[in-house]
Amino acid sequence: MYIKDNYKDIFMSAVLTMHNEESYLDQCIETVLNQDHENFEFIIVDDGSTDRSCEIAESYHDNRIKLYRNRQNYIKSLNLGISKASGKYIAHIDADDMMYKSRFTEQIRYMEEHSDVDISGAFMESFGRLNIDYTAPTENLRIVSDLLWAVQIFHPVMMFRTSSLITHHMKEQLYNPQCPLCEDYDLLVSSALQGMSFGNIPKKLVHYRLSDKQLTCAKGKQVKYYMLQTRKKYYDYIVSSLLNHHKENYKPAIQSLTDRYVRKEINKNGYLQGLSDLYYQYLTEVR
Structure with missing residues (x-):
């Protein structure tokens, strides 16, 4: 069209x-x-x-x-x-x-x-x-x-x-x-x-x-390594942001997600999605 x-x-x-x-x-x-x-x-x-x-x-x-x-x-x-x-x-x-x-x-x-x-x-x-x-x-x-x-x-x-x-x-x-x-x-x-x-x-x-x-097919292990390095940088920033903003609300939520992940009630993707949902909530509050 x-x-x-x-x-x-x-x-x-x-x-x-x-x-x-x-x-x-x-x-x-x-x-x-x-x-x-x-x-x-x-x-x-x-x-x-x-x-x-x-x-x-x-x-x-x-x-x-x-x-x-x-x-x-x-x-x-x-x-x-x-x-x-x-x-x-x-x-x-x-x-x-x-x-x-x-x-x-x-x-x-x-x-x-x-x-x-x-x-x-x-x-x-x-x-x-x-x-x-x-x-x-x-x-x-x-x-x-x-x-x-x-x-x-x-x-x-x-x-x-x-x-x-x-x-x-x-x-x-x-x-x-x-x-x-x-x-x-x-x-x-x-x-x-x-x-x-x-x-x-x-x-x-x-x-x-x-x-x-x-490259994503030919060098999959290297791609994963660099992606994890980048994700860690962002993960640290997000967790720090959440804990510096109404720590009393976000710390228990982060701990709950972590406990569920350790108990294998959720997988890694579920843990990351849960954390990103908390960050989305935080962003809607501060922006």
Whole structure:
């Protein structure tokens, strides 16, 4: 369905980082160039590819495309792309995914109508190895609280407000080089700790490719290690916040959750969800 672009004059940046993506790159590039919002720059950062990825990118004669080359270092390449972006908004693109034609229009409209949101996302669906519908909370406080147990804004459909990144001194190094393989989760937790606001559009805007090539499959143990490190940082912050705010109310609740977990009445996910519910309650009280 065609979506009228009421903000067609807004200039935005689409940023794609690629490493040996010749198999799917042309499909991804075409879904970017064919967006119904046309006023954007398309920044492609090559992360040390040894296949035909750069050749494929250069075969598109579209003046919106800007190709940069970097030695293989995924986090540095991600940060390079963000640092080069000059649009009002920055959309992250995964090099093997495909987007709904209205993705940019939908997200720009959302960001314009929600001026308090610093980072937005949307729902998405996977294809390839598995077919899964990915949904997440849409409201900021729920996203912030539920970050304790999982990513709540999906990286393939993430959009940033550039002015917010500049204000929080994040534009030159948005992604943490000390947290490879889990950079999206660390980014969201770090943003939440700085008081940034989030939102999700309750529509599927990206076709997310699942394949055995992906790092989450190939390096699962390392991904888990970095995710646990990031989660611990957020867990410590949340517990400290709860105990510093009406300790007499939250301490017994935390202890009750802990006791239930020790007695195996709830599993780890149940414990984390219970703690995130307490944090959500806390956030609604103080904001």
